[in-house]
Amino acid sequence: MVAAGATATGAWRDHTVKVDATGLAADSWYWYRFRLGDAISPVGRTRTTASPGSTVDRLRMGVVSCSNWQAGHFTAYRHLAATDDLDLVVHLGDYLYEYAPGEFQARDVVIRPHDPPVEMTTLEHYRRRHAQYKSDPDLRALHALVPFVITWDDHESANDAWSGGAENHTEPDEGVWSERRAASQQAYAEWMPVRYEPGGRLYRRFTFGSLAELSMLDLRTYRSQQAAHPLDPAISDPARTITGAEQLRWLRSGLLTANAQWKLIGNPVMIAPVRFPATLSTAELHALSQLTGPLEGVPYNVDQWDGYTADRAELFGALRDNGVTDTVFLTGDIHSAWAADLPADPLGYPLNGNSVGAELVCASVTSDNLDDLLRVPPRTASLAAETAIRVANPHIKHVELDSHGFSVLEVSPRQVRMDWFQLADRTDPESAARLAVSFAVLAGTQRVRRVSGTPLP
Ligand SMILES: [Fe+2]
Known part of the structure; x- marks a missing residue:
């Protein structure tokens, strides 16, 4: 002892x-x-963690996001616990959801009803919901096995939260936003494994010897309100921010002065630019817009970094101008699997736009994705959408819009590799999981490439 x-x-x-x-x-x-x-x-x-500067040959972490109790069982956590040699689990947000039974579940079916049976808006609601999630045996076992490094996205408070409100918050019926947010923050500080106090700073950095640093972002507390419309010129207004000025300075200077080789960023919403092609059907666009935010047939998801392009341009420009290499964003939120290069100039890519890094996006543990929202079998309508997205976005090397599950990230001096594992059925507590695909970023390349998979854990 x-x-x-x-x-x-x-x-x-x-x-x-x-x-x-x-x-x-x-x-x-x-x-x-x-x-x-x-x-x-x-x-x-x-x-x-290993001391800064010390030699670390390998780091393995589970990467997860979007675990909605009502949409299924947390079998992904059980399979993660059975994975060999995990050092930690990174949860990128939407660890729990605010909705009442009947508001957001597995397509139209509540697999397990939320408690309390109302949308959480008060401190008592947030505490009871946290307690309910912590009663899940697979989640408890994973917490007991490895440390979690967590950040929040919106649903820890309310859908599409920003500094002054949320899409899923109505004043005065649901009280004052600042009080609701404070209640969510207090319950989070009480129940979650993080050195955080309400009103304090959630974004922070971890160092794993000379191998890697991990910067965990908070993209809800300081952000400007989402643009009303994807063609709103506000999306590129430098006065608007997704990080807040102080967090962006902290991130930028951390990336530029990092002593570790790999600069990993725990990033709650996608940073790769995504243009949704006009060839998609109205139904597909409508379903994608439910997944990603307002869309209306045009290119941008305004809840992601695409809705705050000045912050992204500043960050990507700093990486490019300073020759920063081996930057990899680990991302959740969007309930689908992606691997992308990050061009500072997406329109010219790949002819005149060098990539400044890579983005690897894990699927949801349970939350609805494209086939669920379209109410169609998996691997039907989504196939056309995936092809169309890849054609319209040459920097996006992988997009898969139907699966649920978890990812395992392995970091070594040679490469960062993500393995995506898919659940057979999120509504089955005994569901199997299988390795679907692996992508790697080789050191010094700033590019993702498909690599062969590994056997099931
Ligand atoms: Fe989510």
Whole structure:
């Protein structure tokens, strides 16, 4: 035993306990447990990061997002727990959803109803919903096995949240936004494994020796309101922001001065520019717009970095002008699998636009995606949409709009590789998972390329 201590909890923090264990050795596994009287908790395991500058040959992490209780079972977490040699799990947001039963589930079927059975708007609602998600046995087992590095997206508070409100927030019926957001932040601080206090800073950086740094972003707290329309000139207005000025400065300077080789970014919404082609049918465009935000037949998803192009141009320009290499965005939110190069100039790509990095996007653990929204069998309507998107966006090397599951990212000095695992059936608690596809970014290339897969874990 290397450390022990006592701590207090109570109704003031929803009877949760959080201990920031200090004085631990770097790059080591630790086990922990809690006692209350004669009761002893299950044993949990965690891992400390390697010291900056130390040699790390390999890092393996689960990458997940969009785990909607009502849309299925968290079988993806069970398969992740069975994956060999994971050092950590990165959850990119939409860890839980705010909706009432009947508002957002598996197509039209509530697989497991939310508790409380209302849209969460108050502190009591947010606390009960967090408690419900933490009752899932697969999620609990994964938390007990490896450390989670998390950030939030919108549904931890309300759909399409921004600094002054949310699409799914109506004043005055649902109270004042600042109070609702504060309630969501308090429950998050109580229940989630993160050094965060309400009103504080969630974005932060982890270092894994000389191999990698991981910058986790908060793209909800400081962002300007989403543009009303995809053709709204506001999308390129430099006065609007998705990061906030301070976070963008922090990210930019971190990427430019990083001592580690790989610059990984935990990025809640897609940064690759995506133009949706006019060849898609009205139904496909309508379903894509439900997946991605307002669309109306034109190129932009205004809830992603595509709706805040000045911030993206500043970031990509800084990477290009300073010759920064080996930058990889790890992304969630969009309930589909993508791999893309990141051209500073997408219109000229690949003729005159060099890529400044790569983006790897994991599918949803359970949340509805394109075939679900279209109410069609998988691998039917989506095939045409995927082909059309790739043709209209030559920097996008992979897009798959139907599957649910998880990704495993392996980082080595030679390459960063993501393996996408698909669930056979998100509504089946015993669902199998299979390796679908793998893409890698070779060091120094700033390009994704398809590589052969590996056997099932
Ligand atoms: Fe989501």
